[in-house]
Amino acid sequence: MLMLKGMALLEIGKFFLPQGAVFAPIKNYNNYSFIQKGDIDGDGDEEIIVGYLWRKQPFVMILKNIKNRWYRISTIKGNGYDIHSIELVSTSENRRSQKDLIIKWMKDKKTLATNVFTWKAGKLHKLEEETRYSRKEEVLANVENLHPIKAYQIGGVLWGYIDDSGEIVIPPQYDYGEPFQENGLAVISVNELYGVIDLEGAYVISPQYSYIGEFSEGRAQARDGNETRLIDEKGNILFSTNGNILPMINNRASFSIVDKENEWKYGYIDREGNVVIPPQYRYARSFENGMAVVEHLNGEFSIIDKEGNIISHLDYAFVGGIGEGLLSFQEAFGEKYGYIDLEGKIIIPVQFDIAEEFRDKRAVVGIQQDIGFHYGLIDQQGKYVISPRYNYIRNLGENRIALGIPAHENNPVWADSKYAIGDLDGNILTDFIYYDLTDYNKGYASANDGQRTFFINREGKRVSRLPVVKGNGSLVFEGKIIKGNIDYRLIYLDREGKVIWHEENSIQLNEQFRVQERKYAPNRYYVIYYPEIIGIKDELTRKQVNEKLQKMSKGEDIYKDEIMDSTYYGDYLVSFFKNNLIGIELNGYSYTFGAAHGMPTKICTHINLETGEFYELGDLFKKNSNYVEILSKMIRDQIMEVGKDSYIWLDSYQGIRPNQSFYITDSALHIYFDPYEIAPYAAGFPTFAILFKNIMNIIDTEGDFWRNIQGD
Numbered sequence: 246m247l248m249l250k251g252m253a254l255l256e257i258g259k260f261f262l263p264q265g266a267v268f269a270p271i272k273n274y275n276n277y278s279f280i281q282k283g284d285i286d287g288d289g290d291e292e293i294i295v296g297y298l299w300r301k302q303p304f305v306m307i308l309k310n311i312k313n314r315w316y317r318i319s320t321i322k323g324n325g326y327d328i329h330s331i332e333l334v335s336t337s338e339n340r341r342s343q344k345d346l347i348i349k350w351m352k353d354k355k356t357l358a359t360n361v362f363t364w365k366a367g368k369l370h371k372l373e374e375e376t377r378y379s380r381k382e383e384v385l386a387n388v389e390n391l392h393p394i395k396a397y398q399i400g401g402v403l404w405g406y407i408d409d410s411g412e413i414v415i416p417p418q419y420d421y422g423e424p425f426q427e428n429g430l431a432v433i434s435v436n437e438l439y440g441v442i443d444l445e446g447a448y449v450i451s452p453q454y455s456y457i458g459e460f461s462e463g464r465a466q467a468r469d470g471n472e473t474r475l476i477d478e479k480g481n482i483l484f485s486t487n488g489n490i491l492p493m494i495n496n497r498a499s500f501s502i503v504d505k506e507n508e509w510k511y512g513y514i515d516r517e518g519n520v521v522i523p524p525q526y527r528y529a530r531s532f533e534n535g536m537a538v539v540e541h542l543n544g545e546f547s548i549i550d551k552e553g554n555i556i557s558h559l560d561y562a563f564v565g566g567i568g569e570g571l572l573s574f575q576e577a578f579g580e581k582y583g584y585i586d587l588e589g590k591i592i593i594p595v596q597f598d599i600a601e602e603f604r605d606k607r608a609v610v611g612i613q614q615d616i617g618f619h620y621g622l623i624d625q626q627g628k629y630v631i632s633p634r635y636n637y638i639r640n641l642g643e644n645r646i647a648l649g650i651p652a653h654e655n656n657p658v659w660a661d662s663k664y665a666i667g668d669l670d671g672n673i674l675t676d677f678i679y680y681d682l683t684d685y686n687k688g689y690a691s692a693n694d695g696q697r698t699f700f701i702n703r704e705g706k707r708v709s710r711l712p713v714v715k716g717n718g719s720l721v722f723e724g725k726i727i728k729g730n731i732d733y734r735l736i737y738l739d740r741e742g743k744v745i746w747h748e749e750n751s752i753q754l755n756e757q758f759r760v761q762e763r764k765y766a767p768n769r770y771y772v773i774y775y776p777e778i779i780g781i782k783d784e785l786t787r788k789q790v791n792e793k794l795q796k797m798s799k800g801e802d803i804y805k806d807e808i809m810d811s812t813y814y815g816d817y818l819v820s821f822f823k824n825n826l827i828g829i830e831l832n833g834y835s836y837t838f839g840a841a842h843g844m845p846t847k848i849c850t851h852i853n854l855e856t857g858e859f860y861e862l863g864d865l866f867k868k869n870s871n872y873v874e875i876l877s878k879m880i881r882d883q884i885m886e887v888g889k890d891s892y893i894w895l896d897s898y899q900g901i902r903p904n905q906s907f908y909i910t911d912s913a914l915h916i917y918f919d920p921y922e923i924a925p926y927a928a929g930f931p932t933f934a935i936l937f938k939n940i941m942n943i944i945d946t947e948g949d950f951w952r953n954i955q956g957d
Contacts, residue, residue: 483518
């Protein structure tokens with residue numbers, strides 16, 4: 246815990262005050278009685294308690310330091326017009342440092358109201374008996390909605406949750422946190438294992454699975470080793486298989502087994518995990534309106550009911566989903582698509598190269614032309630409502646569609662698109678001016694114009710009374726507030742546009758050094774966040790270090806109006822900090838329009854913040870130590886130890902280079918390779934850990950690099 250007092254406390258408190266708020270009690274500024282310190286949550290570190298007046302009402306907020314960053318974890322709205330006193334008193338429980346909070350509110354000039362608060366189970370509780378210090382009855386603050394947030398720290402990112410006001414309700418502690426679902430549960434991960442928490446942050450399912458899917462009808466899929474399990478909302482295991490389980494829909498979930506011949510067979514289970522239809526199909530789609538399309542082992546298709554009875558046989562090479570009763574089909578593999586009814590009768594003859602499911606009595610279809618597809622919209626008789634001439638058409642719901650054309654003239658059809666809003670009758674309501682359109686929800690959709698993100702109404706016009714956010718991305722309503730993903734950053738706002746919380750990758754390393762997030766986004770295709778080091782004493786060294794970091798991050802030389810055939814996103818993590826040594830991981834991802842996938846990049850750099858030196862691998866070892874050959878052999882031994890299960894291409898591995906990519910942790914050197922360098926793309930960045938204790942004989946223990954790693 247940082248030792249803070251006096252003006253330092255005052256500055257932290259000021260930062261969190263709402264606009265227009267003042268400290269309270271206003272008559273006693275000199276001794277800072279409106280700001281106090283104490284261990285409220287019992288973890289041994291002191292929180293900051295701040296009293297203030299806002300909009301003629303008194304408030305008290307609690308601030309907590311998490312990984313060298315301050316967060317507001319609770320706010321108390323007062324009972325009266327001012328604060329008489331704030332007192333911290335030791336609890337009666339066996340926690341030596343924890344304090345309870347006693348606040349006396351001034352209801353009028355002669356009357357005081359007393360509230361007592363205590364921290365328990367990750368929340369601030371108000372004691373029900375307010376006029377005396379009693380711990381008998383407690384009332385938990387009502388939490389309506391919680392929203393995931395990211396907190397950056399040395400070594401990575403932690404996820405936690407805030408409420409609608411921006412207060413931290415569940416402090417950042419997870420490697421990843423998904424949004425809370427309608428059942429009040431959220432999937433989280435810790436150490437690459439997934440679990441489930443409730444709105445109080447208590448584990449309903451402890452982290453134990455390699456994957457947990459979204460709950461549907463009170464059931465979710467959980468992966469454990471070679472098994473997939475159907476679990477309920479309490480974590481009870483209802484069914485297990487060595488194959489997969491699809492989401493539960495209409496009290497049925499398709500599941501698969503892998504038999505002794507390594508063949509996959511599909512069947513169905515109900516919500517209780519009972520096998521309703523034994524595994525007997527090559528593939529089985531989810532049920533829609535009590536019906537599902539299945540493919541038999543002989544390649545034939547049928548529609549079945551929920552008990553497995555065959556409703557109709559469909560003698561075609563391919564059959565799509567039920568949709569609205571018209572199913573896409575192919576008469577032979579590789580040929581064009583048409584649509585049949587539930588009895589297998591051809592309603593719309595084969596003529597399309599792409600045929601999506603019907604929705605709202607319309608289907609998006611595509612015709613291949615030259616190097617790409619042109620999309621149109623048909624009705625249930627197969628007549629074109631919109632002829633196939635667009636890059637893409639998407640049904641946005643609520644009788645609205647998005648129609649895309651190339652974002653730039655002469656760009657191929659598979660490149661970036663800009664969109665207009667239309668309706669299902671083929672009317673075009675706007676110009677082609679929007680990007681990143683979302684589905685409509687209660688009359689509103691999110692869009693951006695390449696510079697700002699906002700809401701539009703069903704006429705395609707921007708809604709002036711709702712927030713406009715600088716940058717590109719999307720906005721969505723989450724209960725009473727708005728969640729945004731803008732330029733790869735998370736943000737929450739109220740409906741007037743006031744920022745409740747926003748993501749920022751800035752870290753206070755110690756009292757001297759700070760990593761400050763900087764952004765370079767010349768256009769919508771190119772967004773980079775790069776680090777700037779604050780606190781380097783020598784001005785020239787500071788400038789050289791930060792200019793090099795910006796250049797290594799690719800944060801330069803892109804023009805605002807440049808027409809690009811790809812997108813690029815860059816970001817960073819502080820991976821290590823000790824003494825004067827910082828390790829920074831610079832990550833990038835480039836995607837060329839039309840490519841099968843993008844290409845990630847990773848540069849790990851280690852910098853002496855006193856001298857400005859950027860260390861390379863050889864700086865860790867003694868001169869003439871032959872470290873290249875020694876490390877190369879150790880890595881080859883690791884590959885051979887894995888044996889036939891290794892994903893490494895042995896013929897491609899020729900050892901390491903003298904300046905091989907690497908990063909360090911407290912106990913090990915980590916050597917890594919780029920995608921495709923020695924392994925397939927799916928392997929990512931193949932990484933090999935070599936413990937320092939196993940190479941001490943070649944490490945230059947007197948060198949600056951090693952001395953900073955050890956913190957000497």
